[in-house]
Amino acid sequence: xxxxxxxxxxxxxxxxxxxxxxxxxxxxxxxxxxxxxxxxxxxxxxxxxxxxxxxxxxxxxxxxxxxxxxxxxxxxxxxxxxxxxxxxxxxxxxxxxxxxxxxxxxxxxxxxxxxxxxxxxxxxxxxxxxxxxxxxxxxxxxxxxxxxxxxxxxxxxxxxxxxxxx
Numbered sequence: 001x002x003x004x005x006x007x008x009x010x011x012x013x014x015x016x017x018x019x020x021x022x023x024x025x026x027x028x029x030x031x032x033x034x035x036x037x038x039x040x041x042x043x044x045x046x047x048x049x050x051x052x053x054x055x056x057x058x059x060x061x062x063x064x065x066x067x068x069x070x071x072x073x074x075x076x077x078x079x080x081x082x083x084x085x086x087x088x089x090x091x092x093x094x095x096x097x098x099x100x101x102x103x104x105x106x107x108x109x110x111x112x113x114x115x116x117x118x119x120x121x122x123x124x125x126x127x128x129x130x131x132x133x134x135x136x137x138x139x140x141x142x143x144x145x146x147x148x149x150x151x152x153x154x155x156x157x158x159x160x161x162x163x164x165x166x
Contacts, residue, residue: 038076041068096140098132106132108140126151 035041042048049067065081095109100116102124107114131143142148 035070035074035076038066038068038078041070041076044070046070096132096134098127103127106140106142122155122157123152125156 035044035046046068049069066078068076068078070076096106097109099105099107099114101118102116102120104121104124104127105114105116106127126148127142130145130148132140133143135141135143
């Protein structure tokens with residue numbers, strides 16, 4: 001066989017391989033486009049970003065809940081995994097929310113997020129049973145009930161003068 005024939009055969013084989021790869025890519029895209037749920041995505045063998053949990057608490061996994069990503073970049077979330085609500089109270093009481101590291105802030109839900117010093121003080125325990133709502137001045141705040149006033153005047157003791165900082 002001449003060198004020219006070998007180059008010709010190699011060129012034909014390269015073209016056939018390229019055509020087969022192109023057809024395979026088109027079929028993969030078509031199959032990927034037909035995926036419309038987490039289960040279909042997982043069944044197609046697409047990568048799943050697992051959730052690592054310890055006793056139902058997220059502990060550093062890749063995602064929570066689990067997510068499956070298709071080759072075309074779409075992401076599907078596992079509907080069987082429960083997502084815990086955020087620590088702050090959902091908007092209620094006329095748009096007021098509870099926030100802060102110790103749940104000691106009462107702010108307007110539409111306002112910028114409020115930061116706290118992430119320190120626990122004895123009086124913060126008083127807000128656990130207090131009501132966060134819009135006050136007569138139109139601003140969100142803790143309703144000053146007699147119980148809250150008494151608690152703030154004499155807050156429950158924290159361990160022997162220990163100030164807890166997060």
